[in-house]
Amino acid sequence: MCNSCLLLDIDSIKMFNFIRNTNLPRKAYAQLAKFWGSRIHVESLYKLFRHILELSNIETTVYDCCINSCCAFTGTDYKTAELCPYCHEPRFDKHCRSRNTFEYIPLTSRIKSMFLNCSLTERMTYRSNFEFNAGCYDDVFSGSHYQHLTSEYVVVDGVRHPHLFFSDSHDIALGILTDCHIHPQLSTSGPSDPSSLPPLLLH
Numbered sequence: 001m002c003n004s005c006l007l008l009d010i011d012s013i014k015m016f017n018f019i020r021n022t023n024l025p026r027k028a029y030a031q032l033a034k035f036w037g038s039r040i041h042v043e044s045l046y047k048l049f050r051h052i053l054e055l056s057n058i059e060t061t062v063y064d065c066c067i068n069s070c071c072a073f074t075g076t077d078y079k080t081a082e083l084c085p086y087c088h089e090p091r092f093d094k095h096c097r098s099r100n101t102f103e104y105i106p107l108t109s110r111i112k113s114m115f116l117n118c119s120l121t122e123r124m125t126y127r128s129n130f131e132f133n134a135g136c137y138d139d140v141f142s143g144s145h146y147q148h149l150t151s152e153y154v155v156v157d158g159v160r161h162p163h164l165f166f167s168d169s170h171d172i173a174l175g176i177l178t179d180c181h182i183h184p185q186l187s188t189s190g191p192s193d194p195s196s197l198p199p200l201l202l203h
């Protein structure tokens with residue numbers, strides 16, 4: 001890569017960081033480009049975001065989702081649904097276009113990118129270095145469920161694999177916390193049964 005290309009990349013990363021850290025409004029960015037565009041490298045917002053997308057190498061997946069954000073139309077249960085199974089709003093408008101979409105960054109690519117950061121990689125060794133003391137509950141990894149899993153073989157789709165949960169130092173334990181605001185109906189009534197929560201999109 002030529003030096004000028006690298007400098008343009010760095011300029012774009014700095015500008016993206018500046019916009020994010022200051023919540024810079026679009027109008028202010030346009031003024032920035034108008035007044036100082038001839039003296040500093042300022043791309044249009046569209047070009048800047050495309051540039052950052054290329055540099056980050058992150059690919060997003062777009063799913064149709066309910067107009068009220070109840071669920072994404074994916075998975076065997078919802079992929080072909082034409083009505084939201086929760087609020088019963090139609091998925092498509094009169095032109096057969098999806099009324100709402102959800103742009104998802106796959107979890108796998110997010111975790112892979114975490115390993116590109118040396119300091120974060122070091123911090124992520126916390127779980128594998130954690131020493132369990134049976135008489136002391138001082139961390140989520142002291143919990144009985146996690147400790148029970150560490151002696152269980154991984155089973156996927158009914159097939160038992162030869163390794164135990166979290167036996168590899170690079171294994172990552174994901175915790176999911178929700179206050180039920182992911183679904184408007186559940187937020188008002190409150191789910192008495194956790195299995196009544198809508199499916200979560202993880203891949």
Ligand SMILES: [Zn+2]
Nearest residue numbers: 066070084087
């Ligand atoms: Zn809905």
